Amino acid sequence: MRLRVDALPRSSSDVGYQPYADTVLVVDTLRATTTAGVFLEQGATALYLCPDLETARAFGGDGVVLSGERNCLPPEGFQLGNSPLIAREGRFDNQIVVMSTTNGTATAAIACETGKNVILASLRNAHGAARKAIEVSSEEIAILCAGNNGRIALEDVYTAGVLCEYLLAMGEWTLDDGAQIALTVRRQFADPLEPLSRSRSAENLLAVGLEADIAVCAEVSSSTIVPVFVGRSGTALIFKTA
């Protein structure tokens, strides 16, 4: 099987764009894919990932929680931001969480364009996400990093390396250059808090007083919840627990 790491999303119009042949693990460590998993851990029945705030707001109403960020902060009219710490303090039983974030949502949309199986992965669910990916894949697992506004994010490449390490322990792989780089980065840092804290994304969180989120995002395999793409509602991508 092939193991591919894309350190940044590319859209289908980009030079050298390669569609996803099989399974895609979408990674936005700080914080969208981490927080998405926490909502499902805390009882949400489904996540709706929306490309823009207007689409998200249109889903608002009974049984729906609007969550997201622009410049790290909750958009107007949203009940929640994108904080895994705050999500972990809530209960979302019988509720749908509608999310719209800057990097993670658009990246998931690129994965869903061509991927047969799309999974939201983070450090928190890394082991479970890797296991699920192997279970459903027949030729390729791609790890697609969201990055930070079009720039490579250290924390996402690190998480990709952690996922690669789990996958290597479970099978035989042909690694692309991106996977080799991700593994190198993962092996450089024994403590996941270090790469996460040294990233530009961490700086941005610090600037708005949300640095406590980083420790939650740095927990490795503390959750067994794996959000899997199950379909669409309009332009929203629906994810549910596998």
Added chain:
Amino acid sequence: MRLRVDALPRSSSDVGYQPYADTVLVVDTLRATTTAGVFLEQGATALYLCPDLETARAFGGDGVVLSGERNCLPPEGFQLGNSPLIAREGRFDNQIVVMSTTNGTATAAIACETGKNVILASLRNAHGAARKAIEVSSEEIAILCAGNNGRIALEDVYTAGVLCEYLLAMGEWTLDDGAQIALTVRRQFADPLEPLSRSRSAENLLAVGLEADIAVCAEVSSSTIVPVFVGRSGTALIFKTA
């Protein structure tokens, strides 16, 4: 000063594209920026980097050598491919070398769109290129990796790490996430031949029997020649020895 590593080129229409504020070191380790330097080492008066084969051919004639590749091999009508090994065996005194390659040329064009100073860097001229970059920069040095047909190339990220290491030894820097990743990759491999040999680009060279080029590209700071962007002739970018 800021130190920025872009593991892949982005065009100005891409999400999150950031123009280059100051100096750009363009890296295409296997093989364009390596071979470009060798041509100047071997006496060429200038390099003309052309976006396509037709533009390159139009410069053909007395005192001009056409060099380049498509799928690693010399295009029709070109005297030379993109082999640093073969370039090193020739003399190009009083000649202009017109180059057109798949990744390096387009990447140099992106750098020249906004960069104030654009330099072609490789492992062979890493120390000289880093020194030159510091000499001409006032706020930012960006290392722009060409990659391999839109995918991250291990050998380019490694070379970026070598350049970062030289720069760190010569000044104080704010590192972006890309620079931190490149330094990690550089420190993982004591022998530069290892990352170069493990790359997808090396596989491609092996497939066409050009693997002997890899050792030439893996020589660290064996050359003091630094190709610097000096102007244009039509759509061709002209580089000369600094």
